[in-house]
Amino acid sequence: MPRATSGRFSRTHQPSIKSAAASSSSKNHSANEGTSTGVRNPIFNTERFGQHILKNPQIAQTIVDKANLRPTDKVLEVGPGTGNLTVKILEKAKNVTAVEMDPRMAAELTKRVQGKPEQRKLDIIIGDFVKADLPYFDVCISNTPYQISSPLVFRLLSHRPIFRVAILMFQREFAMRLVAQPGTELWSRLSANVQLYSKVDLVMHVGKNNFRPAPQVESSVVRLVPLDPPPPIKFEEFDGLGRIIFSRRNKMVHATFMAKGVIEMLEQNWRTWCSTQNKMVDDNTNMKAKVEEVLSSSGYSEQRAAKMTLDDLLK
Numbered sequence: 001m002p003r004a005t006s007g008r009f010s011r012t013h014q015p016s017i018k019s020a021a022a023s024s025s026s027k028n029h030s031a032n033e034g035t036s037t038g039v040r041n042p043i044f045n046t047e048r049f050g051q052h053i054l055k056n057p058q059i060a061q062t063i064v065d066k067a068n069l070r071p072t073d074k075v076l077e078v079g080p081g082t083g084n085l086t087v088k089i090l091e092k093a094k095n096v097t098a099v100e101m102d103p104r105m106a107a108e109l110t111k112r113v114q115g116k117p118e119q120r121k122l123d124i125i126i127g128d129f130v131k132a133d134l135p136y137f138d139v140c141i142s143n144t145p146y147q148i149s150s151p152l153v154f155r156l157l158s159h160r161p162i163f164r165v166a167i168l169m170f171q172r173e174f175a176m177r178l179v180a181q182p183g184t185e186l187w188s189r190l191s192a193n194v195q196l197y198s199k200v201d202l203v204m205h206v207g208k209n210n211f212r213p214a215p216q217v218e219s220s221v222v223r224l225v226p227l228d229p230p231p232p233i234k235f236e237e238f239d240g241l242g243r244i245i246f247s248r249r250n251k252m253v254h255a256t257f258m259a260k261g262v263i264e265m266l267e268q269n270w271r272t273w274c275s276t277q278n279k280m281v282d283d284n285t286n287m288k289a290k291v292e293e294v295l296s297s298s299g300y301s302e303q304r305a306a307k308m309t310l311d312d313l314l315k
Contacts, residue, residue, distance in 0.1 A: 175220035189242035
């Protein structure tokens with residue numbers, strides 16, 4: 001796995017004040033309303049990383065409390081920012097590894113614990129969480145930068161050894177898709193994939209005014225507990241099924257599978273599988289008939305993905 005990057009940011013990366021002012025004045029006024037308050041973080045341009053600093057200490061404390069930390073726990077924190085959550089985690093955990101993309105944020109966090117007992121308990125990785133080499137951890141806590149929400153979830157679920165629990169803050173729509181149930185409007189491929197490997201539930205909603213700068217959307221916190229042991233299912237195969245049937249979630253499963261592109265893909269995949277298994281391939285094989293036979297025998301031909309449970313999908 002590639003190592004985390006640690007490129008530094010300096011003034012040379014930024015446009016001059018005059019050019020920045022000129023370009024901003026030429027833009028439509030609505031561009032200045034990138035946040036609901038119209039006010040940017042005065043110290044860091046955190047929006048470039050999709051990051052919004054949690055400023056409400058009560059919510060920060062609730063998030064840490066929901067993790068039920070033990071004195072022996074090693075905690076992974078993603079996107080610590082200036083450390084509002086980090087300092088509360090350090091009070092209860094044995095060790096915290098914080099993964100931060102912005103070196104300026106990392107420097108601010110380092111300064112915050114400098115000379116204090118907590119300094120020995122904090123390790124900071126500067127770089128991209130998706131690419132970083134992660135240490136062992138028992139608990140993950142994250143005020144997640146919005147653009148890495150999905151990669152973060154699946155990186156955590158594929159991490160070994162399996163951790164105990166994760167308390168994660170996401171954009172509300174994404175969080176509600178994680179906890180969605182079959183038959184609801186938000187039940188999707190994401191819901192099925194995550195719930196196949198974990199138990200996930202909603203902890204609380206968090207209003208946009210609890211962040212600096214305030215995002216345009218509301219947020220929610222979820223608790224994610226990986227299933228241990230995980231189900232003996234190849235993720236690629238289960239996700240491949242999801243890609244097909246959730247592409248048209250309100251259509252009958254039979255109609256979705258009978259689409260020309262789907263049949264061609266299945267036949268190509270089947271021929272590849274046969275070659276890896278040293279099986280003879282009959283050139284006269286009718287893939288469409290094969291698929292119809294499977295759908296008919298399973299009893300799901302007339303079902304719709306929007307209403308199929310995890311057990312249905314697994315069958």
